[in-house]
Amino acid sequence: MKWDEFFVTGDPMIYGADVSIVLTMVGILFYLTKYKKWKWLWDEWLTTVDHKKLGIMYIVSAVLMLFRGGVDALLMRTQLAVPEAKFLDSQHYNEIFTTHGTIMIIFMAMPFLIGLINVVVPLQIGARDVAYPYLNAVSFWTFFIGAMLFNISFVIGGSPSAGWTSYMPLASNELSPGPGQNYYLLGLQIAGIGTLLTGINFLVTILKMRAPGMTLFRMPMFTWSSLVTMVIIIFAFPILTVALALMTFDRLFGSHFFTLQGAGMDMLWANLFWLWGHPEVYIVILPAFGMFSEIISTFSRKTLFGYKAMIWSMLLIAGYSFLVWVHHFFTMGSGALVNSVFSITTMAIGIPTGVKIFNWLFTMYRGKIQFTTPMLWSLGFIVNFVIGGVTGVMLAMAAADYQYHNTYFLVSHFHYVLIAGTVFACFAGLIYWYPKMFGYKLNERIGKWVFWVFTIGFNVCFFPQYFLGLDGMPRRVYTYSEESGWGPLNMVSTIGGFMMGIAFLILVYNMYYSFRYAKRETTGDAWDGRTLEWSTPTAMPPFYNFAKIPEVTGLDHFWRQKQAGKVEKLKAEDIKPIHMPSNSGVPFIMASFFFVAGFGMVFDWMWMAIAGIIGVFATLFYRSFEYDDGYYVSVEEVIETEKISK
Amino acid sequence: MMRRLKPFFTFGLLMAVFMLSGCSDMIVLDPKGPVGAEQRDLIMYSIWFMLFILLVVYALTAFIVYKYRDRKNHKGYDPDNEGSHLLETIWWIIPIIIVIALSIPTVKSIYSLEGPPEESKDQKPLVIHATSVNWKWVFSYPEQDIETVNYLHIPEDRPVLFKLTSADSMASFWVPQLGGQKYAMAGMETELYLQADEQGTYEGRNSNFTGEGFTNHTFDVLAMSDAEFDKWASETKADAPELSKGQYDKLMLPGHVKQMTFSSTHLDWVDHAKNPEYALDARERLGYEEKLPHSKAGKEEKKKREEEMKKLEESESHGDSHAH
Numbered sequence: 025m026k027w028d029e030f031f032v033t034g035d036p037m038i039y040g041a042d043v044s045i046v047l048t049m050v051g052i053l054f055y056l057t058k059y060k061k062w063k064w065l066w067d068e069w070l071t072t073v074d075h076k077k078l079g080i081m082y083i084v085s086a087v088l089m090l091f092r093g094g095v096d097a098l099l100m101r102t103q104l105a106v107p108e109a110k111f112l113d114s115q116h117y118n119e120i121f122t123t124h125g126t127i128m129i130i131f132m133a134m135p136f137l138i139g140l141i142n143v144v145v146p147l148q149i150g151a152r153d154v155a156y157p158y159l160n161a162v163s164f165w166t167f168f169i170g171a172m173l174f175n176i177s178f179v180i181g182g183s184p185s186a187g188w189t190s191y192m193p194l195a196s197n198e199l200s201p202g203p204g205q206n207y208y209l210l211g212l213q214i215a216g217i218g219t220l221l222t223g224i225n226f227l228v229t230i231l232k233m234r235a236p237g238m239t240l241f242r243m244p245m246f247t248w249s250s251l252v253t254m255v256i257i258i259f260a261f262p263i264l265t266v267a268l269a270l271m272t273f274d275r276l277f278g279s280h281f282f283t284l285q286g287a288g289m290d291m292l293w294a295n296l297f298w299l300w301g302h303p304e305v306y307i308v309i310l311p312a313f314g315m316f317s318e319i320i321s322t323f324s325r326k327t328l329f330g331y332k333a334m335i336w337s338m339l340l341i342a343g344y345s346f347l348v349w350v351h352h353f354f355t356m357g358s359g360a361l362v363n364s365v366f367s368i369t370t371m372a373i374g375i376p377t378g379v380k381i382f383n384w385l386f387t388m389y390r391g392k393i394q395f396t397t398p399m400l401w402s403l404g405f406i407v408n409f410v411i412g413g414v415t416g417v418m419l420a421m422a423a424a425d426y427q428y429h430n431t432y433f434l435v436s437h438f439h440y441v442l443i444a445g446t447v448f449a450c451f452a453g454l455i456y457w458y459p460k461m462f463g464y465k466l467n468e469r470i471g472k473w474v475f476w477v478f479t480i481g482f483n484v485c486f487f488p489q490y491f492l493g494l495d496g497m498p499r500r501v502y503t504y505s506e507e508s509g510w511g512p513l514n515m516v517s518t519i520g521g522f523m524m525g526i527a528f529l530i531l532v533y534n535m536y537y538s539f540r541y542a543k544r545e546t547t548g549d550a551w552d553g554r555t556l557e558w559s560t561p562t563a564m565p566p567f568y569n570f571a572k573i574p575e576v577t578g579l580d581h582f583w584r585q586k587q588a589g590k591v592e593k594l595k596a597e598d599i600k601p602i603h604m605p606s607n608s609g610v611p612f613i614m615a616s617f618f619f620v621a622g623f624g625m626v627f628d629w630m631w632m633a634i635a636g637i638i639g640v641f642a643t644l645f646y647r648s649f650e651y652d653d654g655y656y657v658s659v660e661e662v663i664e665t666e667k668i669s670k
Numbered sequence: 671m672m673r674r675l676k677p678f679f680t681f682g683l684l685m686a687v688f689m690l691s692g693c694s695d696m697i698v699l700d701p702k703g704p705v706g707a708e709q710r711d712l713i714m715y716s717i718w719f720m721l722f723i724l725l726v727v728y729a730l731t732a733f734i735v736y737k738y739r740d741r742k743n744h745k746g747y748d749p750d751n752e753g754s755h756l757l758e759t760i761w762w763i764i765p766i767i768i769v770i771a772l773s774i775p776t777v778k779s780i781y782s783l784e785g786p787p788e789e790s791k792d793q794k795p796l797v798i799h800a801t802s803v804n805w806k807w808v809f810s811y812p813e814q815d816i817e818t819v820n821y822l823h824i825p826e827d828r829p830v831l832f833k834l835t836s837a838d839s840m841a842s843f844w845v846p847q848l849g850g851q852k853y854a855m856a857g858m859e860t861e862l863y864l865q866a867d868e869q870g871t872y873e874g875r876n877s878n879f880t881g882e883g884f885t886n887h888t889f890d891v892l893a894m895s896d897a898e899f900d901k902w903a904s905e906t907k908a909d910a911p912e913l914s915k916g917q918y919d920k921l922m923l924p925g926h927v928k929q930m931t932f933s934s935t936h937l938d939w940v941d942h943a944k945n946p947e948y949a950l951d952a953r954e955r956l957g958y959e960e961k962l963p964h965s966k967a968g969k970e971e972k973k974k975r976e977e978e979m980k981k982l983e984e985s986e987s988h989g990d991s992h993a994h
Contacts, residue, residue, distance in 0.1 A: 429877070
């Protein structure tokens with residue numbers, strides 16, 4: 025292999041990225057060494073098994089990925105702002121939209137939500153930890169390493185360029201040679217392990233570790249949505265694992281599952297991909313629905329309207345999510361009957377979703393609505409998500425979809441659903457639970473600026489794209505002609521894109537500003553909340569969450585207690601020694617071996633791949649002979665911790 | 671409070687203006703044949719439906735948010751209201767009715783689009799094989815025994831049956847003003863009926879991403895009278911050069927070519943719907959190998975490929991066969 029095939033060369037932007045990566049690395053190493061932070065980093069973060077810290081690391085990684093995916097988006101929008109632009113060439117543009125899509129879905133939206141689930145769900149169900157804390161650390165580190173492996177592709181070896189859907193045979197060796205597509209396969213495969221483990225971990229956590237008295241129908245809505253999401257993950261992710269493995273065999277070992285030669289079936293890839301990919305859409309939207317339920321209820325000072333209907337509609341959506349995947353390729357010529365069936369099942373998803381929208385509206389009805397930033401994001405969600413929803417129903421009408429398919433109409437639709445749903449929820453949830461994670465609120469004034477700039481920018485960016493689609497502009501073209509007449513609306517769209525970028529910067533500034541100046545919380549109940557996570561006496565729950573496990577008597581237990589003036593005070597005699605798991609460096613080391621194995625396979629260096637895999641098995645082997653059952657936190661220490669904070 | 675809601679109203683108004691003024695200019699909503707017209711009607715039907723739904727949701731949201739905002743002398747607070755079976759039943763039933771109302775015309779259209787348009791059912795459709803190869807379109811007229819590259823002539827008012835396939839990547843055959851698209855896949859054949867009711871030139875393209883040359887993977891459709899079409903077909907048959915196997919193999923290399931015309935078709939020796947390996951074999955015969963796009967070798971190879979395509983165009987132009 026030659027150097028110019030290993031490092032990406034010939035583009036000043038890439039050289040700029042090379043330099044900035046090296047400088048950042050040097051800066052971090054310098055900071056850690058100078059301020060003697062290595063031990064702190066290792067003890068507090070790299071080896072932690074605390075679900076709250078893992079959650080924070082998920083969220084930090086997701087925000088970084090939001091930045092990376094956002095820069096990709098702005099590069100694309102810059103190229104498309106005017107007809108015949110020469111800012112990016114075709115190959116470069118293709119790589120950027122591929123990484124944008126993959127990163128935003130797999131390495132931004134999902135980890136952001138899983139991060140919030142990690143922080144909140146154990147607290148909401150009154151548990152001290154997740155079912156398998158060590159496994160939780162393995163989940164995080166495999167996700168993180170998968171993301172890093174995928175990310176370095178743009179400076180080493182070249183990024184994948186076959187789209188985030190990687191349709192075969194385009195993604196085969198013959199048409200997409202080199203490491204780019206391998207990065208996609210291995211990055212997703214390694215991160216997928218983490219996601220599947222998270223699915224199992226939280227399913228067990230929610231089913232087995234609820235506080236006494238919390239029956240299934242007393243669980244907070246966010247916990248419910250997480251539970252349903254985990255079930256979808258457990259059914260959907262193995263499909264992705266298999267599909268990616270088959271394509272990896274095609275590319276590395278000469279098998280013919282999806283190739284042009286040897287009777288490969290390219291349609292099979294599309295089917296497997298969307299059999300996972302469609303449920304994936306609900307993996308990133310259901311937790312968002314759960315969050316909006318919590319936030320709307322909290323800031324309307326009212327119980328959620330139609331709690332049971334909310335749960336049933338969610339279960340229905342989860343079931344449907346596996347029955348609609350063909351709508352991603354109505355144009356594959358499956359015939360009238362198949363298209364009709366999948367048209368109707370797809371439209372049917374609109375029914376439970378509509379029910380949820382009306383239940384949210386009626387949660388506010390006869391409430392006392394407070395316009396805090398999380399609430400603004402939730403209201404913005406309702407208003408914008410409905411546009412994504414109705415255009416989704418339009419796309420579901422197969423006969424009409426033949427005209428929308430692969431156009432900007434579709435691009436606009438899924439951004440309306442994913443941004444107004446998932447991204448709004450990530451922002452709303454982050455701001456809502458920020459005091460739980462860091463002990464202070466984000467500044468509300470700056471937060472409202474973020475909301476308005478982002479929401480207006482979002483509509484300015486994506487609304488014109490419906491019209492571009494109806495005017496015949498296909499997705500994924502890197503440029504277009506003057507005569508097409510698509511210039512003005514694209515310019516508008518680009519302006520909107522940059523507004524969203526500015527809003528992101530204001531959000532980051534808000535984090536800095538609030539870190540410096542925000543008033544510190546003194547109780548754990550920053551928003552006058554309803555669910556158990558707000559019931560810890562300290563602003564930030566200690567590592568064992570609850571000194572005494574609460575006993576739940578109904579839905580919105582904490583709120584009812586507060587209303588009745590019967591919030592229990594913690595007494596010293598109630599405290600017993602608390603069993604907690606020990607920290608471990610093994611998950612981090614195991615994930616590092618995954619990186620070695622993945623990198624080796626990306627470049628087809630089998631010696632390196634095998635070394636990495638041996639490393640992975642060695643860590644597994646080590647773990648299975650490790651007899652560390654954790655330790656007990658003494659009563660004195662608990663009393664000390666709870667007292668200090670009072 | 672009205673200030674808070676203003677953006678929503680402004681936005682709604684803006685949308686309505688957009689919808690009403692812009693519709694007729696957008697090509698999908700300005701079809702030139704019965705297939706596109708049927709799809710336009712279905713789209714417009716759904717748009718009015720959806721605008722109505724949006725209106726209801728927005729009005730309800732605005733009302734509730736305004737009326738129950740937290741303020742002094744707040745009235746009507748009812749914190750323990752947990753739901754209402756009547757209301758919930760209503761909004762389970764209404765969406766079900768809407769879905770039924772949308773499903774019926776959708777299913778009807780899906781079935782009708784599988785065959786030739788209703789208005790020209792008694793006519794024998796013109797059969798054209800459309801083959802996608804990175805990044806060109808090869809059109810074969812088996813009956814007329816002619817072949818064109820990157821352009822099409824079709825008679826107006828007569829259904830055209832496209833038999834779609836691909837020599838390599840999965841492509842999508844789309845002429846928005848004539849009607850919706852369908853995929854062209856190697857080793858498979860899909861069928862699509864289109865028809866033009868007005869003479870003119872329409873842009874067609876591949877709309878499914880196929881890599882580097884995807885953006886310019888386009889073609890022109892020229893709709894003309896029956897007589898003109900027959901004249902063009904017979905002239906082409908008489909004047910255009912024959913397509914040689916060697917020339918066709920070179921067409922299998924990735925790259926763009928201008929429009930080309932031949933007086934024979936490749937269907938005589940290969941049908942990509944039955945032989946998905948042909949293009950790769952041809953590339954191997956020509957000693958072509960895909961290289962890393964950003965490496966030095968990759969850039970050199972791209973240049974070589976472009977020269978190859980130029981030579982190919984020149985070899986064909988000796989026949990002087992461009993009828994338009």
